[in-house]
Amino acid sequence: MLKLPRGLQWAGLVVVAGLAGVGAYLASRDLLAPEPLLPPVPANPATVIPERRPDFTLLDRDGRPRAISEWDGKALVINFWATWCAPCRREIPMLNELARDERNRSVEVIGIAVDFREDVLKYLQKMPIDYTVLIGEQEGLDSARAFGIEAVGLPFTAFTDRSGRIATIHVGELHRPQADIILKVIQEVDSGRMAMAEARAQIRAKLAKLGPFESDTQSD
Numbered sequence: 001m002l003k004l005p006r007g008l009q010w011a012g013l014v015v016v017a018g019l020a021g022v023g024a025y026l027a028s029r030d031l032l033a034p035e036p037l038l039p040p041v042p043a044n045p046a047t048v049i050p051e052r053r054p055d056f057t058l059l060d061r062d063g064r065p066r067a068i069s070e071w072d073g074k075a076l077v078i079n080f081w082a083t084w085c086a087p088c089r090r091e092i093p094m095l096n097e098l099a100r101d102e103r104n105r106s107v108e109v110i111g112i113a114v115d116f117r118e119d120v121l122k123y124l125q126k127m128p129i130d131y132t133v134l135i136g137e138q139e140g141l142d143s144a145r146a147f148g149i150e151a152v153g154l155p156f157t158a159f160t161d162r163s164g165r166i167a168t169i170h171v172g173e174l175h176r177p178q179a180d181i182i183l184k185v186i187q188e189v190d191s192g193r194m195a196m197a198e199a200r201a202q203i204r205a206k207l208a209k210l211g212p213f214e215s216d217t218q219s220d
Contacts, residue, residue, distance in 0.1 A: 005204070019075040028061055030086045034157070036167060039073075047162060048148050049149070049158075049166055049169055050146075050147070050148055051165060051166065052164050052166065052168065053068065053076065053078075053146060053147075053160045053166055054068075054146035055067065055068060056068055056139075056142070056143040056146060058134035058135060058136040058139055058140060059134065059135055060135070060160055061120075061133050066132070066134055068110070071110065072164065073106070073159060073162055074107065074162060075105075075106060075107045075108075075159070075161055075162050075183070075186050075190060076106070076107070076109075076110060076159070076160045077095070077098065077099075077110070077157060077159055077183075078110045078112060078157065078158040078159075078160070078178065079091065079095060079109065079111050079112065079155060079157045079174070080112050080114055080140075080143075080144050080149075080154055080156050080157070081111060081112070081113055081115075081154055081155045082113060082115040083113070083115050083119050083122075083123040084115070084119075085154045087100050087154075087155055088154055088173075091173055091174055092104060092111075092127060092129060094175070094179075095109050095111065095129075095148050095174075096128070096129065096130045096131065097176070098179055099131035100130060101129055102183065106134060106162065108131070108132070109131040110131065110132050110133075110134065111131055111133045112134045112135075112136070112140055112144070113128060113133060113134070113136070114124055114136065114137070114140035114143075114144055115135070115137070117135050117137070120133070121135075134153065147166070148169075149169065155172065155174065156169060156170065156171045156172070157169070157174045157179075158170075159182050159183070159186060161186050161189045161190050162190045163191075165196055167182065167185070167189065167196065167199055167200060168184050168200060168203045168204075170182070173213070175213050178207060178210065181203065181206045181207060181210065185199045186199065
């Protein structure tokens with residue numbers, strides 16, 4: 001099992017919603033405001049992520065069941081989001097660009113909306129998303145928890161190599177320089193030039209050197 005680095009634990013403080021709060025939102029949406037106030041995220045969530053990407057199946061925007069194993073053999077950027085999450089919405093244009101730029105390098109971006117299906121479909125009518133979107137309410141929440149994410153929140157993004165090993169999980173809003181650093185290191189793993197343990201260490205060090213972005217400390 002792979003423990004979440006302290007830097008990513010700290011990032012949990014700036015995300016907009018704990019997954020426990022997401023569950024409460026899904027259970028009682030009609031009683032909440034459009035931007036629900038959710039329970040605070042613990043400062044040191046006891047988070048342990050698996051070595052390998054979990055298997056799960058969710059419906060796509062057309063209602064077809066899609067297993068994540070469909071993308072076996074590709075490096076994946078798996079982004080968990082919701083329509084009511086402001087940092088999630090801010091990420092989408094960057095993820096669109098990332099998906100287009102990386103597709104020829106056997107990298108696929110998968111968006112997993114932990115939200116009500118009708119809300120996601122309505123949102124997709126006004127915000128084009130150029131990568132695969134899977135949708136699940138409780139199923140989406142269960143998929144998120146399968147990555148070991150219990151106390152942190154949305155958005156979060158898991159990066160895997162082509163064999164399905166999890167290189168890192170980025171908690172909070174993802175920025176293009178961060179994604180580029182992570183994917184460049186994963187390319188070294190996929191080419192056989194770097195072991196996964198070294199890759200994880202390099203990712204932690206390079207992201208720490210890059211430092212936080214202004215939006216990471218903003219309230220939404």
